[in-house]
Amino acid sequence: MHNLCVTTPLKIETRVKVVVKTKTLGFGSGARTDEAQVGAGSEISAEVVSQLNRALSVTPLMHIVQSSDGGGTNDGYDAEVGNNTRMSAVLFSAPEDCFVTAIRLCICGDIEFSATPGLPSAMCLLKVPLPWIDAAGNSQVLQVDGSDNPGGVSAHGDVAAVALGASPVATYSLEFISDNSPFIADNNAVNHQIFDLFDIPAAGTIAAGYLTDTLIAEDHALTNAQSLNPAGISLVRGDVLTWGVYNRCGAEIRVQYSIAYRPVKDELVLDPNISQSVISTSVDNRSR
Amino acid sequence: MGCESKTLINDVGSAVLAEVVKQLSNASSVTPFTHVIQATDTAGTAGPGADTPNLPDGDNTSGILFIAHEDCFVTSIKLCQTSNELTTVNDYICVLKVPLPWTDSLGVLRFQQCGFEVGGTNSITAHGDAVAIPLGGGQSTYTVEYLSDGTPLPTAPATGVIYDLFDVTAAGGPCPAGTFNNSWVALDHAGTPVVSLNPNGILMNAGDVLMYGMYNSGGGTVRQEFCVGYAPVKDKLILTPDYAQLMRNYSVKDRDEG
Numbered sequence: 001m002h003n004l005c006v007t008t009p010l011k012i013e014t015r016v017k018v019v020v021k022t023k024t025l026g027f028g029s030g031a032r033t034d035e036a037q038v039g040a041g042s043e044i045s046a047e048v049v050s051q052l053n054r055a056l057s058v059t060p061l062m063h064i065v066q067s068s069d070g071g072g073t074n075d076g077y078d079a080e081v082g083n084n085t086r087m088s089a090v091l092f093s094a095p096e097d098c099f100v101t102a103i104r105l106c107i108c109g110d111i112e113f114s115a116t117p118g119l120p121s122a123m124c125l126l127k128v129p130l131p132w133i134d135a136a137g138n139s140q141v142l143q144v145d146g147s148d149n150p151g152g153v154s155a156h157g158d159v160a161a162v163a164l165g166a167s168p169v170a171t172y173s174l175e176f177i178s179d180n181s182p183f184i185a186d187n188n189a190v191n192h193q194i195f196d197l198f199d200i201p202a203a204g205t206i207a208a209g210y211l212t213d214t215l216i217a218e219d220h221a222l223t224n225a226q227s228l229n230p231a232g233i234s235l236v237r238g239d240v241l242t243w244g245v246y247n248r249c250g251a252e253i254r255v256q257y258s259i260a261y262r263p264v265k266d267e268l269v270l271d272p273n274i275s276q277s278v279i280s281t282s283v284d285n286r287s288r
Numbered sequence: 289m290g291c292e293s294k295t296l297i298n299d300v301g302s303a304v305l306a307e308v309v310k311q312l313s314n315a316s317s318v319t320p321f322t323h324v325i326q327a328t329d330t331a332g333t334a335g336p337g338a339d340t341p342n343l344p345d346g347d348n349t350s351g352i353l354f355i356a357h358e359d360c361f362v363t364s365i366k367l368c369q370t371s372n373e374l375t376t377v378n379d380y381i382c383v384l385k386v387p388l389p390w391t392d393s394l395g396v397l398r399f400q401q402c403g404f405e406v407g408g409t410n411s412i413t414a415h416g417d418a419v420a421i422p423l424g425g426g427q428s429t430y431t432v433e434y435l436s437d438g439t440p441l442p443t444a445p446a447t448g449v450i451y452d453l454f455d456v457t458a459a460g461g462p463c464p465a466g467t468f469n470n471s472w473v474a475l476d477h478a479g480t481p482v483v484s485l486n487p488n489g490i491l492m493n494a495g496d497v498l499m500y501g502m503y504n505s506g507g508g509t510v511r512q513e514f515c516v517g518y519a520p521v522k523d524k525l526i527l528t529p530d531y532a533q534l535m536r537n538y539s540v541k542d543r544d545e546g
Contacts, residue, residue: 045304052311057520059320067513068370068448076370077323077341077511089321093450095364095517096316130450144368144513145448240321240450263315263520268307 049268061104061194061258064089064243067144072214072244079254081247088214088244090144091125092259094235099267101232102260103197103241105189109253112191113183117250121180122206124164124216124245125197125228128172130238135160135167142240144215161208163223164216175241176228179204180249194256202227216244235261295526309525316363319354321515324500327351332471332501341511348503350471353383354516356492361524363489364517365453365498371511373446377460378505379438380467382423383453383485386430388495393426420465422480423473433490433498435463435483438506450513454489458482473501492518 063079066072066087073085081087092100103125107113113121131139160167165174181203183189189200202225212219233241247253329337332349343349354362365383374381389399424432434453437460442449462479469476490498504510 057317093321093515095318142450143448263317264311265314
């Protein structure tokens with residue numbers, strides 16, 4: 001925002017959003033009489049809007065650690081996911097409406113995550129509002145302790161045996177779930193390589209109970225694969241992204257992550273996309 | 289003050305300008321949701337020492353929540369206690385804002401440090417007061433932004449709930465003297481009245497840090513996760529009127545060419 005200087009071609013991206021909206025602004029509306037003063041409806045305004053649309057924040061690349069003892073099979077504050085164990089954690093909490101555009105992961109394992117010595121592994125990402133309604137219609141608060149609360153109805157996700165994200169009552173949304181088959185070189189997701197979860201085409205069918213006793217769910221039914229919306233994830237103030245994994249690849253893994261998001265709520269589109277029109281001139285040949 | 293509320297007379301504005309200003313005012317960034325880790329052995333009395341998230345019963349701990357590299361505005365401090373609750377009248381939690389450099393209660397200019405030397409020539413190096421006066425008292429230039437016992441923290445369920453400290457009104461009598469002794473909060477301090485966060489947010493100048501302190505008297509080891517939300521744009525802009533006049537069509541009159 002400092003030292004405004006229009007030196008690059010303007011590029012205003014278009015994305016489809018649900019809550020974080022795309023707004024088309026009538027460019028020049030109310031500005032015609034003020035052009036001389038501020039250049040409203042000028043390249044300056046266009047550049048400011050362009051900068052807003054491309055503003056970016058990113059979290060550091062760091063290990064995912066299990067939030068609590070009740071967040072999976074491992075102990076709380078543990079980055080290691082042993083073979084045949086489950087782990088979950090909150091990756092992101094939105095203090096204001098924002099838009100997540102990248103979820104970088106790096107799986108560091110003693111074996112490729114895609115290995116399937118037996119049954120496949122699975123990875124999942126939920127978006128959970130605050131408060132959220134579970135599949136039984138109960139209002140729940142955000143929690144990172146899956147099993148330590150009265151009634152056991154404490155984890156994110158469904159509490160009844162329905163597919164993740166399939167309940168017509170529950171207000172969380174299933175953003176991503178897949179078995180481990182797409183985590184391969186073709187998708188830049190081999191061991192120790194940083195990749196973007198948005199680039200992973202989800203595959204497979206996740207068996208019932210695969211992510212039980214984690215922050216994802218106390219229980220769930222068979223769930224079909226779900227890829228991330230390539231346009232990004234709209235987050236409303238208070239939403240969290242909750243991640244979970246079931247490791248069955250045959251050896252221990254650790255996962256690092258970094259999340260990129262747009263700090264500016266909405267995407268602005270100028271219409272028309274450039275400012276002042278050139279005033280046409282002609283010779284008045286009419287006789288007087 | 290580093291961050292200000294600026295009211296702009298919108299005599300030149302348009303709906304475009306109003307929308308841009310609105311976006312700037314609503315912009316937000318957030319730190320990762322992660323465990324609080326004690327940075328050094330001298331950051332608290334916690335038995336396990338540095339590099340651990342564990343706060344045993346009867347110990348205190350401290351650390352840095354946030355560093356402002358430029359003027360900004362903190363709007364959210366999400367916390368979550370796990371393993372055990374921190375909800376008794378004897379538990380305490382505090383947040384300090386410490387400038388760089390800062391002046392201690394004796395009037396000595398100090399620089400922010402992670403760790404201090406108890407009893408040594410540089411023994412008065414921790415943040416907070418080094419003498420037996422209330423936290424934030426004396427000539428010190430740091431401020432107590434929040435100080436409360438554990439009773440207003442979430443209790444149903446007591447652990448695992450993500451909450452915003454801005455939503456938790458401080459409670460309890462004065463924090464007993466010495467609660468945060470030998471942590472980064474203070475080497476020594478007197479009884480200090482509780483303080484709630486300003487619901488409008490925390491103004492941060494470039495270099496300011498937010499420091500937390502916790503004292504656990506809950507009966508079991510506590511771990512805590514946190515993230516800090518902030519407005520990356522320095523000032524809050526207000527347009528008045530809030531949006532511009534619509535373009536007014538000029539009146540039309542047939543040209544008299546007769």
